[in-house]
Amino acid sequence: LFGPRTTYATGTGTTFLPFSGDSSTPGPGAMGNLTSSKLDEETPPDKKAPLETTPLVPWGSEKKSLLERLGALAGLEDLSHHFGYKLLVMLFCAQHLMKGFCYTFITTCQTYLFAAYNVSASQMGIYIEVASLPWSMKPVIGLVSDVLPICGYNKGPYIFIATIAGIVASGAIGLIPQEWISVTSIVLCLFTIQMMFAVNDLLMEAKYSEKMRDKPEHGPALMTYVWFGLTVGGFVATLFIGPFLTAWGPKVPFTMCLLPMSLILVPLMKNYLEEKCRTQEEVEAERKRFLAEPELCFLCILMLIGTILLSFLGIFYAEPWINATAALAVTLVVLVGFSVLLRPMIAKVNAFFLLQSSMTFAITGATFYFYTDTIEEYPEGPHFSMVFYTTVLGVVSNVTSLLGIWTYQRYASTWSYRSLLMMSNLVFSGLSLLDVVMFKRWNLTLGISDHFFLLGSNGFQQLMYQWQWMPGVVINAQLCPSGMEATMYALLAGCHNLGIAVANSFGAYLLELIGCQPSGATNESSQFENLWMASLVATVTPMITLVAIPWLIPDAKQTEKLLDDDDKDATAGSLWRCWTAGGPS
Numbered sequence: 001l002f003g004p005r006t007t008y009a010t011g012t013g014t015t016f017l018p019f020s021g022d023s024s025t026p027g028p029g030a031m032g033n034l035t036s037s038k039l040d041e042e043t044p045p046d047k048k049a050p051l052e053t054t055p056l057v058p059w060g061s062e063k064k065s066l067l068e069r070l071g072a073l074a075g076l077e078d079l080s081h082h083f084g085y086k087l088l089v090m091l092f093c094a095q096h097l098m099k100g101f102c103y104t105f106i107t108t109c110q111t112y113l114f115a116a117y118n119v120s121a122s123q124m125g126i127y128i129e130v131a132s133l134p135w136s137m138k139p140v141i142g143l144v145s146d147v148l149p150i151c152g153y154n155k156g157p158y159i160f161i162a163t164i165a166g167i168v169a170s171g172a173i174g175l176i177p178q179e180w181i182s183v184t185s186i187v188l189c190l191f192t193i194q195m196m197f198a199v200n201d202l203l204m205e206a207k208y209s210e211k212m213r214d215k216p217e218h219g220p221a222l223m224t225y226v227w228f229g230l231t232v233g234g235f236v237a238t239l240f241i242g243p244f245l246t247a248w249g250p251k252v253p254f255t256m257c258l259l260p261m262s263l264i265l266v267p268l269m270k271n272y273l274e275e276k277c278r279t280q281e282e283v284e285a286e287r288k289r290f291l292a293e294p295e296l297c298f299l300c301i302l303m304l305i306g307t308i309l310l311s312f313l314g315i316f317y318a319e320p321w322i323n324a325t326a327a328l329a330v331t332l333v334v335l336v337g338f339s340v341l342l343r344p345m346i347a348k349v350n351a352f353f354l355l356q357s358s359m360t361f362a363i364t365g366a367t368f369y370f371y372t373d374t375i376e377e378y379p380e381g382p383h384f385s386m387v388f389y390t391t392v393l394g395v396v397s398n399v400t401s402l403l404g405i406w407t408y409q410r411y412a413s414t415w416s417y418r419s420l421l422m423m424s425n426l427v428f429s430g431l432s433l434l435d436v437v438m439f440k441r442w443n444l445t446l447g448i449s450d451h452f453f454l455l456g457s458n459g460f461q462q463l464m465y466q467w468q469w470m471p472g473v474v475i476n477a478q479l480c481p482s483g484m485e486a487t488m489y490a491l492l493a494g495c496h497n498l499g500i501a502v503a504n505s506f507g508a509y510l511l512e513l514i515g516c517q518p519s520g521a522t523n524e525s526s527q528f529e530n531l532w533m534a535s536l537v538a539t540v541t542p543m544i545t546l547v548a549i550p551w552l553i554p555d556a557k558q559t560e561k562l563l564d565d566d567d568k569d570a571t572a573g574s575l576w577r578c579w580t581a582g583g584p585s
Helices: 036-042 066-073 076-083 085-115 121-147 156-175 183-214 216-248 252-256 258-262 265-269 280-291 294-316 320-341 344-358 364-372 386-412 417-432 434-439 450-478 485-513 531-552 575-581
Strands: none
Touching: 076 085, 076 216, 085 121, 085 156, 085 183, 085 216, 085 252, 085 258, 085 265, 085 364, 085 386, 121 156, 121 183, 121 280, 121 294, 121 320, 121 364, 121 485, 156 183, 156 252, 156 258, 156 265, 183 216, 183 294, 183 450, 183 485, 216 252, 216 386, 216 450, 252 258, 280 294, 294 320, 294 485, 320 344, 320 485, 320 575, 344 450, 344 485, 344 531, 364 386, 364 485, 364 531, 386 450, 417 434, 417 450, 417 531, 434 450, 434 531, 450 485, 485 531
C-alpha cells in the first residue's frame, strides 16, 4: 500500500503493500548480549572483521561452510557485523515471512474472497480500505508500546498478542464454511489479520530505524536486505497461490499461512529483540518525556479517531459518497494537524507523501473483474485464469521488483531525494498510461495479446516503482528522533497508509460516478466502458504533487543524516511552538 506493490494486477489496479517505532535499550537476550566494544576487546586481531575498504572475502577461519560462504556472498556477514544476527533473524520472520509471504498470500486471496460473495467493485474497494486501516493505527500502536510496556517490555508482548489474534482470525476464515460466516465477519477477520501485520511491521521497523540512525552509511544496505527478502517472500507465495486458489478456492490459503505466521514466536520467546526489562523508574521517565511533547500524543489520538470513523462507516455504511466525504474530511484534518504540530522538515515530508498517496485513486475492484471475468460475464475481456493472474503475473512482477531493488541499490541509492523522486514518479506515471491502452482494448488493435501486454507493462511498472518507493522508506527512517522511533515512525507511516485507505474511498466513489460497477454478473460488458477514464484520472492526479517537491522534500542525499544526534524533539520549531511562544512563524 506508495507501499511497495505486491502485484497481481497492474497500474492503478494493483494492490499496494502498506508503508512501513519504539526504542528499547539493547539488553541481554536468552543467549546473552555482546556489545561491539566487547567483541573488539575479546577478538584476536587476525579474526576481526574487515574494514569497509576491505574487499568482501572470507576472513578468520580458512574453512567455511557452504551456508557461511553464501551468506558472505549475499552481504549477510557484513550486515551481521554491523547490526547483529539476531536483528536479521527477526527481520526475516517479521518482514520476509510475514509481510512478504503471508501478506502476499492473504492479500491476493481477499479479492477472490469478496467476489465469492458477489460484492460490487465500489463495495470491494471500501472493504479493502477497511481491512487495510490497521496500518493507519500505527501511531497509537507506537505510543502504547512506548509508554505502556507489558511486564517491562515494549515490543515483545505486543508482537505476541497481535500474532496470536491474527492466527485465530486467519483460522476462522480458512476453516469456517462460507455459508456460516458473513461478509461483514470476513472484513473484521481481515482487519484483525492486518492488525497483526501492522504491529509486527511497526515494532520491527522501529528496531531497524534505531540501528540505521547509528550507522546511516549502511542504511541502504539494510533496507535492501529487508525489501529484497520481502520480495523473495512474495515471489515464493505467488508460485503457490494460483494453483491453491484453482484447486481449493480463496479460503484454504488462510489455513496454509498459519505455520509461517507462527514462526516469529520462536525467536520472539528467545528475546532476539534483545529487549531489556525496564524498571518502573525508567517507565515513568519515558512517560514524562512523552508528556513533555503533548503534540505527538494529540496526533496519535487524531489518527485513531480518523481510523475508527472510516472503519465504522466502511463496515456499516458502504455508500461510496459517504466514505469519500468522510475520507476527504479526515485527510484535511490530519494534514493540517501534522503540518502545524511537527517540526518543519518532518511536516513537509509527511505532507508530500500523504497528498501523493491519497491522490493515487485505487480502482482495484473494477480492474479485478475486468481481468478475471469469464466469457459469459465479459465476452470482450481478457479472461485471465487464477493461475495466470496470481502466479504468472505475480512471478514476473516479483522478478522485476527484485531487479528494481538491485538497480536502486547499485545506481540510485546515493542520489538526492529530490532528483530520484521526481524522475521515478514521472517515469512511473508514463508507464501507467499503458493501463489505459489495455482498458480501451487498443493492444488488440495493435496485434498484442492481453497476456503479453500485461506482463510487459506490469513488469516495467514494478521495476520503476521500487525506485519510487525506496527513497520514501529511507527518508522516513531518517526523520525519527532518537528514542522516539516507534511513535515517530508510526506517525509518518500511518499518515501514508491513511492516504492509501483514503485513495480506496476516492476510487470507489470515482467508479460510482462513471457507472463502472462490475460484480461478476452475466453480460456486464457495459460496466467496463468507462474504466479507462478512471485509470487515466488515477494516473494523472498523483503527478500534481510533483510541483511541490522543491518545497517539501529536503535537498539531501539518501546517505546523509537529516537530523543531528541531539535532535530529540520532533516538534521543535513547529508552527504551533512559534505561535504559542509568540515568535515568528
